[in-house]
Amino acid sequence: MPHDPRPSFGIMTAPSQVDYQDVLRVWREADTIPEIEHAWLFDHLMPIHGDPDGPTHEGWTLLSALAAQTRRLRVGVLVTSNRFRPPAMLAKIAATVDIVSGGRLDFGIGAGSRPGHPLARREYDAHGLPYHDAAHAVSSLAEACTVIRRLWTETEPFDFQGDHVRVTGAFCNPKPVQRPHPPIVIGGRAASTLRVAAEHADIWNVPGGGLDDVVRRSAMLDRYCAELGRDPASIVRSIHVPVSYEQPERTRDAIAESLDAGFRHLVLGLPGPFPEGVARWVAGELIARS
Template identity: 75%
Template structure:
């Protein structure tokens, strides 16, 4: 069974517009989850336009909804120390009553100038890809322990070092780990830590090849590849709904069962109901 969600990238839009879409979607059972992205400056449209910080906004939306699973697709592990991120995410899960899906990835690729600029602008280091992927693996391990260990612990990794690490309160539920990325190195981290793998884009042919590679990495560590759900983000075209309907059918045929429909701004009135009626199968 395929689960469907919406993505509202919080750039070039107002808080009121995003909240309106999420509140509407919360009352539509066919829409099971909703997502924001994690950028500190716009990656599309006016480079100086507004962007709302993802985790702060997610907490506000968690307080205004009751049913939707919710998360960031995906959090940049480059932005926040992992123990701090674990605390932030646990707080959002508590606010939501246990509805968080924890999306995380290595962070922006170095060849995306609009994303790269946000690091220097915020005084954040931008390490190479090997560092980013290694740090992601350690972050996943640390965050899971912070959410499950009953006693403080130490962690002495290559990228993460903690002393007396502890998280209280812990998440209400068990947030799924939704890992995003496509490189072979990242897929090895996905194989070990993810409940859901999100392919960053809608290139189905490439996604299938990466999915097969993920299957191989799972087999190497003795994990059932079927235990990791496969996820795609598909663009919505308000004037050409059949394009999205066709993309959904192709993704389902290819075995992708976690589908996120990205809504372009501005959001029309009643857009969530329109998606359910005009885009979703059945």
């Protein structure tokens, strides 16, 4: 899959502590601004910041609604927790969103949650979901990626019997619009997740943090690709950059550092509440001056 060497910029609107109309307003505005090429939600079922009892919208349901009301933006969830939905069900959901969007889905997936984050950890008990250890989460992610890709590309029903994922007579119809399938974005920084990304990802996203560590993780991904005989340049490097409305120069510095480190896919995280005209502000104050 060829990749454009120029940087691309997108926005992230966490669908938590905000109303649906707030997110819709930002995405509709961004859809009219060519400098903003992609838009993202997160995948949590309860707040992980702010009021722990505040509102949080389910990511894929909201994504489908936003996909239907935009025309140009590439859209996605950064990233889907593989712990929340069975992979075959997730493949069906994602195929539907790709169809609704007319082929604009970037499919983000990761091992799921932050085990050290108590507000994220409570999601599992609250929704009757099992919480397995990190090794289980990563090995099931690898199996999920295999099954999801097969569902999107194979025309005959198939069986898959993995250690964690088991399906019988699985098929996905209709298929996604994009061929051979929507780009797969794998998010995470653990070495075990990077191994999965080396095999399955078209885009690797890292959730920011210290840039020195991020660069080391990118180099680790290069090594895993080499072990598999894959060209490391075939995986686009993506990073989440938090936005400061009060100190845009700090955000511009972080963007410049990320670009210098080889990250060409930048997701600008917009804190809520979202100011009026925030997408145009991002284009003028951050993207145009980067």
